[in-house]
Amino acid sequence: MDSTKITGNVNPAAPVHSTRIRVGRSIDGYGLSPGITQEQRVGVEKLFSAASSKFSGDLAGTYYPLAGMDEAVRQQLVDDHFLFVSGDRNLQVAGMERDWPEGRGIFHNTEKTFLVWVNEEDQLRIISMQKGGDVKGVFERLARGINTVGESVKAECGKDFMLDEKYGYVH
Numbered sequence: 001m002d003s004t005k006i007t008g009n010v011n012p013a014a015p016v017h018s019t020r021i022r023v024g025r026s027i028d029g030y031g032l033s034p035g036i037t038q039e040q041r042v043g044v045e046k047l048f049s050a051a052s053s054k055f056s057g058d059l060a061g062t063y064y065p066l067a068g069m070d071e072a073v074r075q076q077l078v079d080d081h082f083l084f085v086s087g088d089r090n091l092q093v094a095g096m097e098r099d100w101p102e103g104r105g106i107f108h109n110t111e112k113t114f115l116v117w118v119n120e121e122d123q124l125r126i127i128s129m130q131k132g133g134d135v136k137g138v139f140e141r142l143a144r145g146i147n148t149v150g151e152s153v154k155a156e157c158g159k160d161f162m163l164d165e166k167y168g169y170v171h
Contacts, residue, residue, distance in 0.1 A: 001147075003140035010133030019138045020129035024122035024171030025146065026162045027153055032171070033121055034095035041103030044123045048116065051152035052107045059145055061109035066101035082106060084120045096121060113138075114145055122171045124149065 010016050026032055027047065030040045045065065052063040064073055077083035086100045107116040117125040126149070128142035150161055162170035 001139075001143035003136060003143050006136045006139060009136050012133070014133055016133030018129060018131050019133055019135055020127065021135075021138050021142050022125060022127040023142070023146070023169070024125055025149070025169060026123040026171045027157075028159045028162045030123060030159075032123075033119075034098075036119070036123070038099045038102065041099065041119050045103045045105060045118050047153050047156055048107070048118050048124060048149065049105070050156055051149040052116070054148055054152050055109065055145070058111060058141065059109050059114055059148065061107060061114070063105055063107040065105040067104070069101075077106060080108075080112065082108060082112075082115060084117055091121065114141055116145070116149070124171075 010019070027044060030044055031037055036044075049063050049065075052061070055061065064077065074083065078085075083106060086097055088097070091097050104119040106118065108114065113128065113130045115127040115129075117127075126142065126146055128138045128145065130138055153159055153161075164170055
């Protein structure tokens with residue numbers, strides 16, 4: 001993902017409230033939802049938790065595991081509209097809420113413009129957003145975050161994100 005290939009941007013005079021770009025990523029060798037095992041889900045969370053400690057600059061922030069989450073933290077994440085919750089009937093029927101909340105969590109940077117949901121629907125749902133229409137800035141932050149996580153996972157376990165030559169990233 002190369003943000004230098006983005007040559008234009010939204011006209012600053014356009015009434016754009018916010019810009020959000022999000023992607024899913026899965027780690028090769030770990031099951032996809034709904035087939036991921038409890039052990040694999042916990043493994044994905046551990047890999048991401050390690051990766052999140054490597055974020056620096058505007059990506060630096062805090063990882064919050066859902067299991068054992070403090071009530072005040074949980075309420076703040078709900079108030080910020082960041083926290084995903086159990087109870088979605090479609091996810092339950094698909095088996096994607098097994099072992100809730102173990103192996104799940106959320107990361108956000110200090111400015112709350114970069115988030116990662118761990119083991120919600122995807123293994124990793126990576127989100128970059130901000131007020132206004134700076135698509136290039138949002139994409140650049142997203143690309144740096146994805147690269148940091150990918151490099152950390154590769155260093156920790158030797159695995160890459162699942163990538164199919166024909167279909168792209170699998171999640």
